[in-house]
Amino acid sequence: MRHLQDFAFIEAVMRAGSIRKAAEDMNITASALNRRINRFEEEFGYEIFERLPRGVRLNPAGELMLHHIRSQRSDFARLQSQVADLSGVRRGHVSIACSQALLPYFLPDQIARYRDDHRGVTFSVNARDRLEVERELSTFSSDIALVFEPRHVVDFEVVLSVTQPVFGIMREDHPLASESELRLRDCLHHPYVLPGAAFAVRVLLETAVKRTNFERLTPIAESESFDFMRHYVLQENAISFQFPIGLNPKGTPGLVALPLSPRDVEPGNLLLGQLRGRTLPVASARFVQQLAQALVAQNF
Amino acid sequence: MRHLQDFAFIEAVMRAGSIRKAAEDMNITASALNRRINRFEEEFGYEIFERLPRGVRLNPAGELMLHHIRSQRSDFARLQSQVADLSGVRRGHVSIACSQALLPYFLPDQIARYRDDHRGVTFSVNARDRLEVERELSTFSSDIALVFEPRHVVDFEVVLSVTQPVFGIMREDHPLASESELRLRDCLHHPYVLPGAAFAVRVLLETAVKRTNFERLTPIAESESFDFMRHYVLQENAISFQFPIGLNPKGTPGLVALPLSPRDVEPGNLLLGQLRGRTLPVASARFVQQLAQALVAQNF
DNA sequence: CTCAACCGGTGCAAATTTTGCACCGCTTTT
């Protein structure tokens, strides 16, 4: 669209850090781009870029403008989606930032279901830190967040919250494999692996250990990958910890998953959310609705 | 701004109902405007106007576009206000839709106080129906609403709610003028004037009368103007009804204002609100804050 | 039934705007 052109150039300049580089990226002369930027600033009434000896950089007004540009783009996408909707085309794009646990089973299943009804809708799915989620939403990089224990801040609007206990994963021949519920003290007497500090499971376990005045956590291995940890316990007879939503609903041969007693470890909060105050595009809004239904029905 | 130009033309065409008339309004040739509209529709991917034999009209997609345009304008105004804010200029515009009662004393006082600190901020103030308020907000015609008993709907976000009893206004020599509190039954035994059905005072009185199973309300005069009614009781010795926020805080010579007993008539709810989910421009947001403070402190 | 009055749309040339090129002055880097 014509009226978003200047915005594209501004973003390019911001990314490239200099007008000349941005001009190359956009296949345009530096002088033309320079004039566009200058004219834009003149019409807007304020400078957007700080002129440095080695290029340009957004000033505070420019930061506000950048946010405005992103918000406007997303609004426009929503408008197109709505219009497509009423002309019966039903298309759009949904971008999701989520915890790693959602990647293997839950989201693929939910997305497939959604696309059964709406073939025109495309998805992007990205695993993100509990801490990264807010920025992800507020820069409009993602429409929807589905995360365990995100840092709770003002810009994050919780649509739905469900709890899941932490599960211990072990081999069938593990001494604790026949229990119906795991006690934290018992688990810590055996070798175990843990995710890094950025993960909700780790946060919950650390909190539990602090509360019960045990010794510090001493995992035999630490990893960012729940997949790795789950497979590791098949090698060395250890325990790994994970939320059940990330487990194969049909179970894994040779592995047992048992919940940790809620008396020892708080269950994790899985929050479905979006940027506060934002009206999502039709496709995203409907997908949020579907996710909410699936989560309350525990359909996984 | 350049990128809002097309939007202005689209709005003009919508208002005029035909491209040719709009072209005249905008001091441009019909052919040029026609081409702008066509190009816009082509770039957007969908037609915005329905072509009729006698002109054009927005189709459903166009309605969505119109809303988008208005929202975008208002977003842009907010952006400018924010940028002005951080360059220390402090300017902006605040538009308010309110009940008639706020016009004579409360809002003039509040606006004057605000402008003492911020000379650059301008205001528009318009009296609106309880029913018109929501549309006023959702079309971005007003930023803020301050209304008695508005129809309560989803798009109206209540920032603050305060109650005021209905007062009876009469001459000093009226038989009831020496009471400390008015009973509805007593009032109705004397001649009285009432506002139209669109006014909160009337709604509250009608409700009260229905509840107590009195005869129907039979005013000797009906008017849209509380000013008229207040002056009328000086001529014929009647009672008029009004919220105290609309009365001169210093009193009016020859007139007495007495509250109706809360046992008979529910007090009116004065709601301060805005469009749900909207982020107001800085100037408007601060004025809302000031209004809220004044209202809770009953500074009037 | 006819015809004037409007309507949206289009071909073409004029007017306006945007772009590319060459170049300036400046700062940093080598």
Add this chain to the structure above:
DNA sequence: AAAAGCGGTGCAAAATTTGCACCGGTTGAG
């Protein structure tokens, strides 16, 4: 001291937008 990069500018070419004249179609009054 020279080279490399940067933003900014004058000027002519290129591209876009506009105005004018006109077309085909519909409406409504005489």
